[in-house]
Amino acid sequence: MSNAKIASAVITKAAVSSRPAVHHHHHLGHSKLHGKEAAQLGQVKAQLADMKAQLASLKDAVKNGDNFSAGSRGCWTPTTSQWTPKDLGAMVELNKLNQTSGSIGAGQMADTIERAVGDLDGQAASSEYRTVADWAMNNRERLTPEAKQVVDIYSKYAAMSQARGESGIPQDDFKKMLGEMRDVGDASAKKALAHLDRKGGTVSGEDMARAIKTGTADHDGQAAGAEAKEFEKWASKNESRLSPEAKEVLDVYRKHTKAAQAQGRTGLTDTESAAMNREMRKVGAGDVSARKATEKLDKENGPISGEDLTKAIREGISDTDGHSTTSELKEFEKWAAKNESRLTPEAKNVLKTYQAAAKKAGPEGMTTKETDSMFKAMDRFQTFRDSSMRNALQGLDNKNGQINGKDLTAAIKKGAADHDGQAAGVEFTDAMKWARQNYDRLTPDAKKVVETYEKYASRAQAHGSTGMAQGDFNKMIKEMEFVSNPPRPRPMFFAA
Numbered sequence: 001m002s003n004a005k006i007a008s009a010v011i012t013k014a015a016v017s018s019r020p021a022v023h024h025h026h027h028l029g030h031s032k033l034h035g036k037e038a039a040q041l042g043q044v045k046a047q048l049a050d051m052k053a054q055l056a057s058l059k060d061a062v063k064n065g066d067n068f069s070a071g072s073r074g075c076w077t078p079t080t081s082q083w084t085p086k087d088l089g090a091m092v093e094l095n096k097l098n099q100t101s102g103s104i105g106a107g108q109m110a111d112t113i114e115r116a117v118g119d120l121d122g123q124a125a126s127s128e129y130r131t132v133a134d135w136a137m138n139n140r141e142r143l144t145p146e147a148k149q150v151v152d153i154y155s156k157y158a159a160m161s162q163a164r165g166e167s168g169i170p171q172d173d174f175k176k177m178l179g180e181m182r183d184v185g186d187a188s189a190k191k192a193l194a195h196l197d198r199k200g201g202t203v204s205g206e207d208m209a210r211a212i213k214t215g216t217a218d219h220d221g222q223a224a225g226a227e228a229k230e231f232e233k234w235a236s237k238n239e240s241r242l243s244p245e246a247k248e249v250l251d252v253y254r255k256h257t258k259a260a261q262a263q264g265r266t267g268l269t270d271t272e273s274a275a276m277n278r279e280m281r282k283v284g285a286g287d288v289s290a291r292k293a294t295e296k297l298d299k300e301n302g303p304i305s306g307e308d309l310t311k312a313i314r315e316g317i318s319d320t321d322g323h324s325t326t327s328e329l330k331e332f333e334k335w336a337a338k339n340e341s342r343l344t345p346e347a348k349n350v351l352k353t354y355q356a357a358a359k360k361a362g363p364e365g366m367t368t369k370e371t372d373s374m375f376k377a378m379d380r381f382q383t384f385r386d387s388s389m390r391n392a393l394q395g396l397d398n399k400n401g402q403i404n405g406k407d408l409t410a411a412i413k414k415g416a417a418d419h420d421g422q423a424a425g426v427e428f429t430d431a432m433k434w435a436r437q438n439y440d441r442l443t444p445d446a447k448k449v450v451e452t453y454e455k456y457a458s459r460a461q462a463h464g465s466t467g468m469a470q471g472d473f474n475k476m477i478k479e480m481e482f483v484s485n486p487p488r489p490r491p492m493f494f495a496a
Helices: 003-018 035-063 088-098 106-117 127-138 145-163 171-183 187-199 205-215 226-237 244-262 270-285 288-299 306-316 327-338 345-361 368-378 387-397 405-416 426-437 444-462 470-484
Strands: none
Touching (some): 088 106, 088 127, 106 145, 127 145, 187 226, 205 226, 205 244, 244 270, 306 345, 306 368, 327 345, 345 368, 387 405, 387 426, 405 444, 405 470
């Protein structure tokens, strides 16, 4: 069968398969197609007209002696003065793009060209090129700027071959051409990233969120495709410049793009983009180091002492990223607002001290001298005055659930056994303060331990002492251990 007949059969079959099913209804009078049906019919008619034109061209080419055979001339052939018809294989590949909707990006265009002209029939610079070029011209409104660049690259290599009198593109040139096509990035993403390059320095979370929003806002359907690749490539080269917040913003972007890619999409819907931008903005405006510090406070039980909050602030602003008076302060203020009921008076004063120091320093952040001065002021607001007792009670804060007598006895023994003469003084005061703040967590036997401590400390204070004699201290601990774990009553047996 001749090539023209094959083409005729293919086109006829396509026309038949694309013809919409017609449901025959017998109505009186004249019926009309409306809306979607009329549009579909118009589209089918246009396709049939185009196919008929292609068939006429192919028949004319065969009549003039073109048999579409590369023979044994390798992957490219000398051009002739004959008219060049369109290539059926290329038309099939381009028709796949016709079945898609929305913009066509650089990656899609490059893949299509590779499949359309990669059959080594020696027509990459002639019939295949004409087919691709005509299609690109007729569909230019669907091509992104990057896709147009890909077509331009193809045109450049096709022109080079034509200038040498060749109808195909040599394999070495073909590989170079594909390489150049793959290197075409996304213009909007590149522009957004160029702004980050000009800015220099550390990239904040807010910087990264703005760049991604700007770079993916062109509605070219590449937010999860070419644009995502551009951001990944840039992030890999500039990892040392990324703040922890910027890395979190990128993770948010990756999460949304992977979800789209899993559905076979290279773009995000408007709803998805809006949700992603909201999430990135929220993450970018926060501070990772401060958030981690407040998360540690969340893991503690009971009230937050002045020492607890001071320690958290020290850890939260220790990354020296210059955000101690901005995003880091906001994280602590946000946490404090949610946990106000847990803050001791001392902790509230610590927060006020931080706010005052931040306001004085301004948005540029605090200097080392200003930071040291702030922490020195915070040290005045300590909930617990004895370090050994504070450390012992801290262990109870880290314990989940209720505190039993055995736990409390061990903490008191550890906190008051340092022989500093304060077992009935500040150590006792700290223990009682902690017990009042955590009274609802104490089991009945733990409450008896508190009563025991009060009894022995009161005796010492009555004698004008802040300490306890070693014998009294040992006796107190034994009594605490007894009330914490009283012996079981011996079973009684009655004679029958």
